[in-house]
Amino acid sequence: MIAGLIQEQSRSGPVSVAGLCRLSGLPRRSYYRLVVPRELQDDHLYLRDQIQRVAVEWPSYGYRRITLELGRRDIIANHKLVLRLMRSDNLLCLRRKRFMRTTDSGHRLPVYPNLAREMVLSGMDQLWVADISVPHKQYGRWREALRDRLAGADFKPP
Numbered sequence: 521m522i523a524g525l526i527q528e529q530s531r532s533g534p535v536s537v538a539g540l541c542r543l544s545g546l547p548r549r550s551y552y553r554l555v556v557p558r559e560l561q562d563d564h565l566y567l568r569d570q571i572q573r574v575a576v577e578w579p580s581y582g583y584r585r586i587t588l589e590l591g592r593r594d595i596i597a598n599h600k601l602v603l604r605l606m607r608s609d610n611l612l613c614l615r616r617k618r619f620m621r622t623t624d625s626g627h628r629l630p631v632y633p634n635l636a637r638e639m640v641l642s643g644m645d646q647l648w649v650a651d652i653s654v655p656h657k658q659y660g661r662w663r664e665a666l667r668d669r670l671a672g673a674d675f676k677p678p
Contacts, residue, residue, distance in 0.1 A: 522546050523554040568605055570595055575611045582613050 526540040541548045574589045583603040590597050606612050
């Protein structure tokens with residue numbers, strides 16, 4: 521607002537920009553920063569273009585692979601610069617989480633029937649389940665966590 525008034529007054533009269541800035545209390549560098557549009561100069565325009573071309577060609581490449589690919593194309597660039605430019609252009613690839621198979625249900629071994637599925641529980645101590653897959657933290661050995669299915673109470677042997 522003040523910068524616009526200073527610009528109008530300096531064009532219309534013999535008063536200098538420095539004098540008007542002094543009268544208004546606005547530093548002269550702030551006036552020039554607000555009024556004179558600064559051209560955005562990108563020193564790495566060619567490198568940005570090449571990075572974008574590689575990223576479109578190889579969408580699963582991260583900054584390390586893109587840096588190597590630029591080197592194969594005879595474009596020398598620091599990996600930190602490539603990372604910074606890719607971040608600013610939002611070109612970083614997203615890693616896909618691999619599917620991890622935890623069980624092999626396609627084996628040829630006999631599968632035992634689930635006898636607990638058909639049971640109708642009417643009291644305590646009728647069905648117990650054992651799970652030895654959790655290591656005991658205090659003693660450093662495997663521990664059985666036995667649970668009464670009906671009551672849900674934990675039984676911890678000594």
